[in-house]
Amino acid sequence: xKGILKIFxxxxxxxxxxxxxxxxxxxxxxxxxxxxxxxxxxxxxxxLSGLGIDCRANPKNFNTEIGLPLSVLYLxxxxxxxxxxxxxxxxxxxxxxxxxxxxxxxxxxxxSDPGDMEYLLTIVNPRVVIITDITQRxxxxxxGIDGLFSEYIYLINTLKKRDTLIINHDIIRFDLLVxxxxxxxxxxxxxxxxxxxxxxxxxxAQGQYITVDVGGTTRQYKLERFGQHHVYSLLIGLIIKDxxxxxxxxxxxxxxxxxx
Numbered sequence: 524x525k526g527i528l529k530i531f532x533x534x535x536x537x538x539x540x541x542x543x544x545x546x547x548x549x550x551x552x553x554x555x556x557x558x559x560x561x562x563x564x565x566x567x568x569x570x571l572s573g574l575g576i577d578c579r580a581n582p583k584n585f586n587t588e589i590g591l592p593l594s595v596l597y598l599x600x601x602x603x604x605x606x607x608x609x610x611x612x613x614x615x616x617x618x619x620x621x622x623x624x625x626x627x628x629x630x631x632x633x634x635s636d637p638g639d640m641e642y643l644l645t646i647v648n649p650r651v652v653i654i655t656d657i658t659q660r661x662x663x664x665x666x667g668i669d670g671l672f673s674e675y676i677y678l679i680n681t682l683k684k685r686d687t688l689i690i691n692h693d694i695i696r697f698d699l700l701v702x703x704x705x706x707x708x709x710x711x712x713x714x715x716x717x718x719x720x721x722x723x724x725x726x727x728a729q730g731q732y733i734t735v736d737v738g739g740t741t742r743q744y745k746l747e748r749f750g751q752h753h754v755y756s757l758l759i760g761l762i763i764k765d766x767x768x769x770x771x772x773x774x775x776x777x778x779x780x781x782x783x
Contacts, residue, residue, distance in 0.1 A: 529589070532608065536592035537646050539615045543595060544647065547624035550770070551647050552763070555632040555640075555678060556655030556691075559752045560584075563655055566760040567629050574767055578627035586633035591643055594630055627767075634674040644681055651766065652682060653759055654690040654700070675700060682706035689762050691755065692717040711758035713751060719758045733757060 544551075552567060554560050564580040571578040581594030593600055593611070596618045601608030618624075630647060634640045657675055659668055676699070682688055684705050692712035694700065701708055710717035713724070722741065723734035730747040733754055746753050 540592040552651040553649035557658040559655045566756040579625040580629040586631035640674040
């Protein structure tokens with residue numbers, strides 16, 4: 524019975540989600556990688572909210588075939604409770620008619636088995652893809668690291684010219700990942716020179732001081748938390764801030780041109 528319910532939920536939530544996305548048309552920022560996704564999502568949400576942009580990040584680690592639709596619809600998981608799943612099933616179609624839907628959705632994409640990424644991309648169509656890193660941390664469902672890399676290569680190669688790839692330049696096999704990418708590519712890094720490059724890191728009792736080089740212009744930031752993963756999150760946040768500002772300018776220009 525549970526297997527039948529899971530299959531029903533998988534496709535029911537998928538097609539409700541596709542209708543919701545078609546009607547509301549949010550800009551989807553997909554965060555993928557072996558680590559650091561929660562901190563990256565948190566930083567992106569903070570940055571976008573600071574710009575006055577309505578955004579939403581998926582709760583917890585809902586990034587699978589059922590979790591991803593729940594994230595878009597912003598519905599709780601029923602886990603092993605049939606009663607709770609009935610509530611989710613009833614409430615899902617209501618999101619189609621929701622008046623206030625976020626301008627941006629920040630969603631995790633997870634891949635634990637071959638083909639996972641391909642299926643998730645039949646549900647969502649990201650305008651921005653962020654690759655945090657790729658490690659051997661989650662290889663249980665793959666024959667080796669090559670299989671995992673194939674999932675991310677598939678994700679990157681689905682991006683179109685109008686889209687944006689934001690990728691960690693410190694990732695091993697970086698060149699392999701971006702080789703056939705058609706999208707605008709923005710790199711960030713600590714170890715390797717990148718478009719957004721943490722050129723200097725200093726630690727004190729109060730936190731980390733980071734000098735960021737962007738196109739030859741340097742800016743300094745302070746983080747009260749320690750660890751390279753927080754530095755990476757900061758760099759991604761800066762890229763998203765610049766991206767969102769460009770989108771605002773573009774929208775305003777299009778609106779001005781459309782006025783009589």
